[in-house]
Amino acid sequence: MSRPRIAFVESNTSGTGRLFLAAARELGFQPVMLTSTPERYPYLSAEDCDVVTLDTSDAAALLEASRELSRRGLAGVTSSSEYFVVAAAQVAWQLGLPGPDPAALAACRDKHVQRLRLRAAGVAVPDFRGADTPEDAVRAADAFGYPVIVKPVSGSGSVGVASCSSPDGVLAHAAALLAHGVNERGQPVPRTVLVETIAQGPEYSVETFDRTVVGITAKHLGSPPYFVEVGHDHPAPLHIVQRDALAGITRAALDALNLGFGPAHTETRYTESGPAIIEVNPRLAGGFIPELVRLATGVDLVRNTVARIARQAHSCEPLHRRHASLRFLLPPAEGTLERIDGLEEAARLRGVADARMYAAVGAQLACRHDFRDRIGHVIATGATSEDAMALADRARELVRLTVARGE
The missing domain is CATH 3.30.1490.20 (ATP-grasp fold, A domain)
Incomplete structure (x- = not known):
């Protein structure tokens, strides 16, 4: 007898996309990727994942493909890509499957509309x-x-x-x-x-599931005038008063936006007058933050997300309390990546959970001043925030990238 299916509408191209497929299989489901370009996801060839190729920008075609899957047993529809969360939610609602309100997601994804709703509800924003x-x-x-x-x-x-x-x-x-x-x-x-206006103060993201605050992540940003995230620490080293204030404003923002089903990733700044919402993202965090949460607390947000849409049991109760830090590797210059040294040495450090490159030798590197500048990362764990941060910084420093500058 074939296993019931979980359909994924496209995927993010790094981070948690592959983990969603593994979570579906672990829960007893057969993952199916609905995509217009399977070659965008190199990991598909190594995964036990069915692939349906179609125009995922065509709502009617997406619904028809999902209906065909439902005839053979479809437990849920979701997406790990912010660009397709609305489309996935629309299909789920049309098929009577669990999922967030697609209208709420659509409004939230328009940052101007989102800000208007937050301000109208009295939630602090710039x-x-x-x-x-x-x-x-x-x-x-x-x-x-x-x-x-x-x-x-x-x-x-x-x-x-x-x-x-x-x-x-x-x-x-x-x-x-x-x-x-x-x-x-x-x-x-x-x-x-x-x-x-620019909200002055340290940046944090609040990771929630349904209405539960799972944890708060401290952000490290790159050089201005851009806002590339170059590192994360989870949980953020905060006083309980600060944690409570960030949790409170995040729940108020979710209420104002009619959110509260499954994951959300809320970006904030802690200003002199208290926390302010920068933006609410109706999805799991990117940048491997769910992996930091799992390492620090044992809570698997990827698994929870798949379980939630499939009416399976899930929990946000921490299994342990540790600390995890990530540091991204960025190109030292634009040009051709000629050498990668020190990656294995970094990976062997006790407490380093992951050290990897996304770019291979020979890759052409460009500085776009966004997430695409991140070409690798190291993740470290420790009993304290200071331990995890120091180890992540040390591991990052061990990795040396040689780039031949273009003419």
């Missing part, structure tokens, strides 16, 4: 304004005062997010963003940008 033209963006920035953040209203991974310190900078960056009709997955994007 001052902001939507702009449909570069000139509108400059007028908003002039009203706020410089510097300001200019970013697309959709997207993820810090793509297109930049700090601008002058009218010319705002004009140029807004014009560049508004010139893009589609995102990196070829989906149409709104012709609006978000202009906002």
Whole structure:
């Protein structure tokens, strides 16, 4: 007798995508990938995963393919990619399967709409304004005062997010963003940008499941004017008053956005006047944060997500209390990656849970100032936050990348 299926609408290209397939199998389901481009996911060839090739931007085709799967036993539909969480939720609701409210997800994914709803509910957010033209963006920035953040209203991974310190900078960056009709997955994007004041203070993300705060992650950011995340520490070393404040504002944000089914990843800044919401993402965190949560607490958020949509038992109760830190490896320069030294030495350090490269020797490296700059990582664990952070920093320093600069 064949196993019931879990359908995944596309996937993220790094991080947890492959883990979702393994979680489905461990729970007794056969994973099925619905994708327009199977070659985007090299790991599929090594996984026991059925593949259905179709135009995943076509809602009718996606629903019909899922209905065909349901005739043979379909337990759930989801996606590990932010770009496809709405499409997956729409299919689940149309088939009567568990899932989040697709309308709530769609509103949340538009950062301007999300901000309007949060502000209307009295949830603290930076001052902001939507702009449909570069000139509108400059007028908003002039009203706020410089510097300001200019970013697309959709997207993820810090793509297109930049700090601008002058009218010319705002004009140029807004014009560049508004010139893009589609995102990196070829989906149409709104012709609006978000202009906002900069919330000063350390950055944290709050990882929730349903309405349970599973943990809080401290973020390390790269060089301004960009906001590339270059490291994470979980759990964040915070005073209980700070933890409670971050948990409280996150739950208020979920309520305001009608969220609360399964995972969410809420980015915050802790300012002088308290925490402020930067954005709520109605999905699991990227950047291997779910793996840090698992190493630090034993809570497997990937498994929980699959179990939730399949009506299986799941738990957010910690099994142990340790600390985990991740440091990403970034290109030292643009050009051809010629050598990778020290990776095995880093992996052998006691307490290092993972050390890997995503780019191979011969790869052409470019600096895009977003998540695509991350070409590897190291993850370390420890009994204390200080232990885990120090070991992760040491492991990262051991890895030496040699790049031949392009002419």
